[in-house]
Amino acid sequence: MQVGDIVINAMSDGTFIAGPGYFGDGASVDGHDDLFDRHGKAWLPIGCFLIRSGARYVLVDAGMGPTRTPDGDLVGGQLLVGLRAVGIQPSDITDVVCTHMHGDHVGWLFDLECRPIFPHATIWFGAGDWRHFIEGGNPLIQDHIRQGFQEHAGDTRLRPIDEDMSVAPGITAIQTPGHTPGHLCVVVSSDGQRALLLGDAITCPVQLDESTWHSIGDVDPALADRTRQRLWRELEGEDITGAGAHFPELKFGRVLRGSGRRWWT
Numbered sequence: 001m002q003v004g005d006i007v008i009n010a011m012s013d014g015t016f017i018a019g020p021g022y023f024g025d026g027a028s029v030d031g032h033d034d035l036f037d038r039h040g041k042a043w044l045p046i047g048c049f050l051i052r053s054g055a056r057y058v059l060v061d062a063g064m065g066p067t068r069t070p071d072g073d074l075v076g077g078q079l080l081v082g083l084r085a086v087g088i089q090p091s092d093i094t095d096v097v098c099t100h101m102h103g104d105h106v107g108w109l110f111d112l113e114c115r116p117i118f119p120h121a122t123i124w125f126g127a128g129d130w131r132h133f134i135e136g137g138n139p140l141i142q143d144h145i146r147q148g149f150q151e152h153a154g155d156t157r158l159r160p161i162d163e164d165m166s167v168a169p170g171i172t173a174i175q176t177p178g179h180t181p182g183h184l185c186v187v188v189s190s191d192g193q194r195a196l197l198l199g200d201a202i203t204c205p206v207q208l209d210e211s212t213w214h215s216i217g218d219v220d221p222a223l224a225d226r227t228r229q230r231l232w233r234e235l236e237g238e239d240i241t242g243a244g245a246h247f248p249e250l251k252f253g254r255v256l257r258g259s260g261r262r263w264w265t
């Protein structure tokens, strides 16, 4: 993906297997053969995006890490392979932007001894997520990742933000709360073009057709819904394209308006 002078590489750390129940009680496989397989499961990526802007290598989200959930619905471990495939070592990464602190977005930040896996990176995240996951002890983050954040709390390379902020030339983190209190999306802009990296603010393009489908992970469902509606409107622009961390095949697209709205890739 090229946005003006900026290159974005989408890569998946692994697989997120989601049944319709992930989208709420009212969700069903009916009419969605393109998303759910014959066992009623959607095989979604655990997406990360590498953005190259000038001398900066900015990673948006840090995957699940080399682990899995006990139920096997989330299996990580591939991010470093993906980086290596495009010639990048962990030490090359200058910045990591965590859209939020759920375990499938921060898993490669620290090893089991709480040492940073990206030793030269500044780590950006929403201040609200620090309060919710690190201070508040929410269990949906791995213990050693929480501990890694705590051990490095005084380090200037940890950058909690509570307003929209430029992270690197052409790369801005914007506040999009709801899925988590400090959720961030990332806007990449160059030469009149824009790409919107949605994190989990929108889980899947199916939510455009199925407006009542939310995410069972939404901490504040009403606020998450308002944020989703705002982002859909943003994606109606002609100069913009967007992708979320769990969009099928990590394909970018935008909203086309006609008699209704539809997702177009």
Ligand SMILES: [Zn+2]
Binding pocket: 102, 104, 105, 200, 245, 246
């Ligand atoms: Zn996620």
